[in-house]
Amino acid sequence: MTAGMPSDLVVDLPVRLDRTDSRPLPTQLCDAVRALLASDVLHPGDRLPSTRVLAAQLGIARGGAVQAYEQLQAEGYLVGERGSGTRINPALARLHSTVRPPAAVPPPSADDVLHLRPGAPDVDTLTTPAWRTAWREAATRVADARTDPLGSPELRREIAEHVRQMRGVVAEPDRVVVTAGAREGFALLLRALAVGATIVEKQPPRGSSGRTLTIGVESPGYPSLRRVPVALGHRIADLHADEHGLDPASTTPDLDLVLVTPSHQFPHGGTLAAGRRVELASRSREQGWLIVEDDHDSEIRHVGAPVPALTALEPERTVMLGTFSSVISPGIACGYLILPGELVAAVRDLRGVLGQPVGAVVQGALARYLASGELRRRTQRQRRVYRRRREIVLQMLGDVPGAQLRPLDGGLHAVLVTKRPEAELVARCRGRGVGVVPLGAYWGGESSENGIVFGFGAHDDASLMRALAVIAEVADTQS
Amino acid sequence: MTAGMPSDLVVDLPVRLDRTDSRPLPTQLCDAVRALLASDVLHPGDRLPSTRVLAAQLGIARGGAVQAYEQLQAEGYLVGERGSGTRINPALARLHSTVRPPAAVPPPSADDVLHLRPGAPDVDTLTTPAWRTAWREAATRVADARTDPLGSPELRREIAEHVRQMRGVVAEPDRVVVTAGAREGFALLLRALAVGATIVEKQPPRGSSGRTLTIGVESPGYPSLRRVPVALGHRIADLHADEHGLDPASTTPDLDLVLVTPSHQFPHGGTLAAGRRVELASRSREQGWLIVEDDHDSEIRHVGAPVPALTALEPERTVMLGTFSSVISPGIACGYLILPGELVAAVRDLRGVLGQPVGAVVQGALARYLASGELRRRTQRQRRVYRRRREIVLQMLGDVPGAQLRPLDGGLHAVLVTKRPEAELVARCRGRGVGVVPLGAYWGGESSENGIVFGFGAHDDASLMRALAVIAEVADTQS
Numbered sequence: 001m002t003a004g005m006p007s008d009l010v011v012d013l014p015v016r017l018d019r020t021d022s023r024p025l026p027t028q029l030c031d032a033v034r035a036l037l038a039s040d041v042l043h044p045g046d047r048l049p050s051t052r053v054l055a056a057q058l059g060i061a062r063g064g065a066v067q068a069y070e071q072l073q074a075e076g077y078l079v080g081e082r083g084s085g086t087r088i089n090p091a092l093a094r095l096h097s098t099v100r101p102p103a104a105v106p107p108p109s110a111d112d113v114l115h116l117r118p119g120a121p122d123v124d125t126l127t128t129p130a131w132r133t134a135w136r137e138a139a140t141r142v143a144d145a146r147t148d149p150l151g152s153p154e155l156r157r158e159i160a161e162h163v164r165q166m167r168g169v170v171a172e173p174d175r176v177v178v179t180a181g182a183r184e185g186f187a188l189l190l191r192a193l194a195v196g197a198t199i200v201e202k203q204p205p206r207g208s209s210g211r212t213l214t215i216g217v218e219s220p221g222y223p224s225l226r227r228v229p230v231a232l233g234h235r236i237a238d239l240h241a242d243e244h245g246l247d248p249a250s251t252t253p254d255l256d257l258v259l260v261t262p263s264h265q266f267p268h269g270g271t272l273a274a275g276r277r278v279e280l281a282s283r284s285r286e287q288g289w290l291i292v293e294d295d296h297d298s299e300i301r302h303v304g305a306p307v308p309a310l311t312a313l314e315p316e317r318t319v320m321l322g323t324f325s326s327v328i329s330p331g332i333a334c335g336y337l338i339l340p341g342e343l344v345a346a347v348r349d350l351r352g353v354l355g356q357p358v359g360a361v362v363q364g365a366l367a368r369y370l371a372s373g374e375l376r377r378r379t380q381r382q383r384r385v386y387r388r389r390r391e392i393v394l395q396m397l398g399d400v401p402g403a404q405l406r407p408l409d410g411g412l413h414a415v416l417v418t419k420r421p422e423a424e425l426v427a428r429c430r431g432r433g434v435g436v437v438p439l440g441a442y443w444g445g446e447s448s449e450n451g452i453v454f455g456f457g458a459h460d461d462a463s464l465m466r467a468l469a470v471i472a473e474v475a476d477t478q479s
Numbered sequence: 480m481t482a483g484m485p486s487d488l489v490v491d492l493p494v495r496l497d498r499t500d501s502r503p504l505p506t507q508l509c510d511a512v513r514a515l516l517a518s519d520v521l522h523p524g525d526r527l528p529s530t531r532v533l534a535a536q537l538g539i540a541r542g543g544a545v546q547a548y549e550q551l552q553a554e555g556y557l558v559g560e561r562g563s564g565t566r567i568n569p570a571l572a573r574l575h576s577t578v579r580p581p582a583a584v585p586p587p588s589a590d591d592v593l594h595l596r597p598g599a600p601d602v603d604t605l606t607t608p609a610w611r612t613a614w615r616e617a618a619t620r621v622a623d624a625r626t627d628p629l630g631s632p633e634l635r636r637e638i639a640e641h642v643r644q645m646r647g648v649v650a651e652p653d654r655v656v657v658t659a660g661a662r663e664g665f666a667l668l669l670r671a672l673a674v675g676a677t678i679v680e681k682q683p684p685r686g687s688s689g690r691t692l693t694i695g696v697e698s699p700g701y702p703s704l705r706r707v708p709v710a711l712g713h714r715i716a717d718l719h720a721d722e723h724g725l726d727p728a729s730t731t732p733d734l735d736l737v738l739v740t741p742s743h744q745f746p747h748g749g750t751l752a753a754g755r756r757v758e759l760a761s762r763s764r765e766q767g768w769l770i771v772e773d774d775h776d777s778e779i780r781h782v783g784a785p786v787p788a789l790t791a792l793e794p795e796r797t798v799m800l801g802t803f804s805s806v807i808s809p810g811i812a813c814g815y816l817i818l819p820g821e822l823v824a825a826v827r828d829l830r831g832v833l834g835q836p837v838g839a840v841v842q843g844a845l846a847r848y849l850a851s852g853e854l855r856r857r858t859q860r861q862r863r864v865y866r867r868r869r870e871i872v873l874q875m876l877g878d879v880p881g882a883q884l885r886p887l888d889g890g891l892h893a894v895l896v897t898k899r900p901e902a903e904l905v906a907r908c909r910g911r912g913v914g915v916v917p918l919g920a921y922w923g924g925e926s927s928e929n930g931i932v933f934g935f936g937a938h939d940d941a942s943l944m945r946a947l948a949v950i951a952e953v954a955d956t957q958s
Contacts (some may be wrong), residue, residue: 009855014647014787016753041647041791057784127619135618135840142810168493168520180836187833191711210712223920231832232670233689274495282777305536308493312520331621331839353710354666357659357836360810361614361844372611 010053010085017058018380025060029068037077037088044092048078049086074164114467115435118413119297122385123329123458130374137365147360150344151178151336155363158370159322159336165311165376166299166319169320169338177337177347180357181330182323185337186228186259188354189292189319190215192347193256194234216248216258216289222266223442224368225259225294225321241265243407248279251432253287257319260291263298263307267439267453269407271307281314290340291318299324299379300457301410302390316340324366326412327379334358334366360457386412389456389464396468402477403451412457417437418475422450428474433469487563490525496537504539508547516556516567523571526564527557532851593946594914595933597892598776601864602808602937617843620647628830630657630815631842634642638801638815639848644855645778646788648799648817655825656816659836660809661775661802664816665707665738668771668798669694671825672735673713695768697725701745702921704738704773704800720744722886724751727758732766736798739770742777746894746918746932750786750935755956760793769819770797776805778858779936780889781869795819801847806858806893813837813845835900865891868935868943875947882930891936894918896908897954899930907953913946 017025036042047058051065057064069086072078080086150156156176163169179185194210212234217226219238230236239258240250245265251258260280262272272280284291293310301307311320323335323355339347369375390408395403402419418425422438429436429452439451454471456464472477495510496504515521528536530544536928548565559565629635635655642648658664673689691713696705698717710717718737719729724744730737741751749757763770772789776924780786790799802814820824848854850935869887874882881898897904901917908915908931918930933950935943952958 009644009852009859012647012785014785014791016784016787018753036647041643043643046644059783075844089773090846115777123621126621132615132618135614136611139611139614139844142602142605142808147810164520164522165488165490165525165793168491168515169521176535181834183832183834184836195710195712227832231674262572274497304538305495305533306491306493308495312493315674319491329621329839331626333836333838333841350710353662353706355660355662355812357663357812358838359659359841360808361842362838372490380488 001218010049011042013049013054013057014041015058017060025058026064026067026071027066029058030071033068033072034077037092042088044088045090046088048087050085059431070291083167095435096325106117106386113430113433113435114463116456116458116464116467117435117458118437118453118455120324120455120458121326121329121332121412122382123331124161124460125378125381126329131369134372135361136370137368138361141364147356147363149356150174151176151356152360152363152367155367155370156336158367162370162375163309163311163320163322163336163338165314166306166379167295167320168306169312170311171311171315171320171338175339175344177339177351178356178358178363179335179337180333181325181335182321182356183225183228184295185295185321185323185335186225186292187232188347188350189321189337190229190232190234192343192350193290195350196463210293211256213256214254215292216251216255218259218261218265220260220267220442220448221281222294237359240477241268243268243270245270245276246280248276248283251280251283251287251289253339255287255289257290257292257296258284260310261294261296262310263295263301264409264411267406267442267449267451269409269415271409272310277308277310277313281310281317284314284317293318293320295320295322297411299327300386300412301381302383302387303409311338316342319343327375327382332362332366334362370421386457388417392461392464393456393468396465396472397475400472400476403472411456413453415453416471416475417451418448419477420452420475422452425452425471425474429470432470432474434470436471488526488634488876489528490521492528492533492536493520494537496539498692498825504537505543505546505550507587508544509550512547512551513556515897516571521567523567524569525567527566529564537803592909592912592914593938593942595935595943595946596914596937597916597932597934598805598809598890599934599937600805600808600891601861602810603939604857604860605808605925607853607857611850612881613844613847613851614840616847617840620843621839626835626839626842627654628835629827630655630835630837631839631846634842634844634846634849635815641849641854642799642801642815642817644756645785645858646774646791646799647785648788648791648794650790650794650799652678654818654820654823656818656830657835657837657842658814658816660804660814661800662704663709663836664800664814665704665771666711667826667829668800668816668822669708669711669713671829672769674825674829682862690735692735693732694771695734697738697740697744699739699746699921699927701773711799720747722747722749724749724755724760727755727762730762730766730768732760734768736765736771738773739776739789740773741789742774742780743889746885746921746928746930748894749890750888751789754786756789756792760789760796763793763796772797772799774799775802775891778806779862779865779891781862781866782888786889790817795821797824806854806861809843811841813841865936868940871940872935872947875944875951876954879951879955882951882954891933892934894930894932895950895954896928896930898929898956899925899954901931904931904950906950911953913949913950915950 017028051062055062055065078086080087140425155174155178160171160173160177214235215229216239217235218241236360240247246260291310312317320338322333393414404417426438436452436454439453440448496507509691530541530788534544557565558568562891634657635652638655639650639652640846693714693716694708695716695718697720719726770789790797799817803811872893883896885894905917914932918932
């Protein structure tokens with residue numbers, strides 16, 4: 001990509017001359033250029049500054065620079081033609097053994113496996129004219145203005161409208177924080193809470209390093225978000241979860257927050273029951289902890305009405321962790337927090353110090369894309385596509401002997417509990433060109449059920465059917 | 480922007496019916512819609528799902544949904560026309576007192592002040608065809624593939640080439656980490672070091688919450704980066720800095736890392752002297768701390784040869800904190816770390832848990848833009864522009880009675896030490912339409928020199944001259 005450097009670019013020569021050195025200045029310059037070549041800073045073909053520019057930079061007479069270049073040309077290190085400047089001799093490439101080829105990074109493992117990644121959305125139809133227009137317009141308006149640390153007013157307004165329309169959550173734009181995704185938003189929230197921005201203060205922060213928080217998590221549960229507090233030095237407390245979601249009876253007063261997936265428990269597949277919602281909210285008040293609602297694929301619901309958000313039920317005690325991963329692509333690296341009003345000031349202060357990680361172009365493009373209505377239109381279309389693919393999964397894996405599908409009410413992954421050992425299933429699928437994940441990989445410390453997890457959203461129907469046929473065959477205990 | 484919702488989009492109704500409730504299901508549905516209106520979840524003009532879709536979602540007979548819609552239509556809440564579906568009555572807008580206008584966020588303070596923001600680059604000429612092409616191509620290739628947590632191979636290769644050509648630093652792409660800017664990169668590094676990824680281990684990590692690090696910082700110094708460890712609960716140790724940069728004699732063995740700005744000390748304006756570079760590297764080895772090189776505007780050098788990077792001098796003990804803020808725009812929110820090989824694995828693990836905050840489109844666009852050679856071409860052009868503006872500053876403020884300019888060897892800001900009180904200067908400049916920053920705002924706890932800081936990169940020559948004329952006039956003790 002950069003093998004041949006454009007001829008109008010010169011390399012900066014990081015050379016310093018030492019007037020107390022006994023060597024004459026031109027000699028020092030020659031030595032420096034040879035050393036830069038030997039240490040691979042200069043490459044054959046690189047263009048050097050003119051003697052005029054170099055002499056001015058180094059504060060020496062131009063004659064000294066000319067003398068050094070002539071010496072190096074005589075030695076074959078440099079070549080120079082009238083009008084095209086002086087370059088490192090390209091012929092040195094053949095001699096110079098330490099030159100590495102520029103493409104040192106290996107290509108992504110080029111296998112023929114169709115990876116059924118859990119949660120991966122279909123992005124084949126993403127790049128519509130509205131999408132391209134949004135990016136084109138945003139790319140031409142990179143202001144140097146430092147944006148609001150919580151995100152641009154336009155994008156925060158559009159996100160507020162998005163959660164109102166998609167999730168029935170009424171949030172003023174000033175309670176919306178643009179994040180680089182659910183995990184980044186969670187990490188930001190944890191830091192803000194650790195230094196004292198807590199609605200129900202449990203204990204005073206111990207010095208400036210902040211409090212270690214205790215976070216209740218569903219057990220079993222999806223591992224991605226629960227790893228974040230662990231990596232940041234906080235404690236995890238396992239709370240019981242079953243096919244009706246998190247069991248509120250398992251929460252305790254020593255918790256600081258409870259991370260819950262009300263619309264889609266993993267791996268049980270169920271939705272948080274209505275009674276448990278109410279109980280969770282009331283225990284939050286009684287026991288003094290904050291609810292963190294992981295809302296990551298709630299927009300993709302196959303069965304029944306949309307599940308009301310806890311954030312709508314208890315807005316002053318709930319933080320919504322939202323993301324555009326499922327409805328756009330994980331590659332967008334953008335999401336949002338909806339904060340209780342009391343937490344806004346502390347998060348704003350922290351964000352002001354740490355910086356807003358989502359750039360102005362991304363924010364501008366996303367605001368335009370949301371404003372066009374295209375994301376909602378696309379999500380409505382995609383729901384039909386995903387529902388069809390879910391039907392395919394149910395038809396092809398619904399009655400395989402020795403295998404049981406978990407409920408598939410929403411989301412883009414399926415859990416197949418199997419009698420055959422999961423390691424064997426994963427290996428046999430892989431051998432037949434299909435990538436699936438063992439259920440045990442998600443379970444953390446606990447003893448796991450046996451089975452596999454796979455995504456059904458990303459690939460076209462025909463590819464999906466071929467892959468599912470393989471899964472059905474290897475899971476079947478009667479085959 | 481979203482005031483009028485496109486007519487093909489329906490609102491999801493977050494309604495749950497309760498079969499144990501004594502009210503009939505259609506009554507429950509009516510009550511729910513009225514409640515959603517009262518609570519501002521539904522807005523006048525919103526389009527509702529068809530009775531067929533809604534009945535299927537709620538698991539009720541279609542007749543029940545029809546009955547509820549008819550009741551709400553009779554009450555004036557809904558209007559429905561054949562073919563265009565059912566909507567919340569737009570006429571309710573006049574009655575519905577709690578409806579907030581969508582543009583609730585105030586516009587950025589609309590004053591006529593020309594803000595001379597320290598460090599702000601000129602972005603007027605950024606959006607060239609190469610820039611737009613890079614974004615256009617990147618926007619059409621959003622893979623859902625989760626990228627390498629350290630950043631895409633293409634971008635990391637281009638960054639390695641960038642630091643080789645611009646800074647004389649030879650770094651294999653696998654030591655390059657894409658960050659959302661210098662502060663985000665610093666925060667990532669601190670967390671990785673706190674949990675034990677240290678080259679010279681000082682003490683074992685205390686439990687999983689990690690060690691509190693001690694970071695030596697230049698005093699005085701630029702405050703932006705030093706606030707990051709404070710916000711993350713680490714300790715700051717002030718190290719002496721003067722017109723020759725950080726004084727290595729002030730470092731101590733209890734430090735974990737030393738943050739240094741070798742190319743551009745703030746506010747003294749000088750460059751780290753050659754002897755001090757060598758001494759800093761040797762004390763790093765003797766005392767067992769890591770050097771963190773803040774390289775934020777080293778590409779913009781007005782006088783003399785490029786300053787060699789400490790990372791080139793001592794690559795296995797130095798982390799380079801790079802950013803594209805100065806050469807592109809702070810709005811790009813992208814930078815990089817160049818890591819010693821020993822730290823790569825720990826940073827990769829941590830990044831894998833916390834997620835890569837820079838999205839696939841940004842990474843793709845930047846890789847293309849760098850590969851085109853356009854950034855280096857632009858930087859070479861901009862250096863000429865900035866040098867000219869620096870000359871203007873020197874000419875207009877170089878001999879104002881009662882004011883003294885600090886050296887302007889590099890960067891995009893100037894420090895003017897003044898006899899007149901800085902608060903008075905800032906207020907008088909502001910009154911004449913020019914925004915500058917008091918020097919005291921940067922100094923932290925210490926007793927400060929008196930003066931002002933201003934940027935000279937962002938505005939065209941004529942605007943700059945007008946602003947400088949104001950500064951010269953208000954600073955002049957003889958006027």
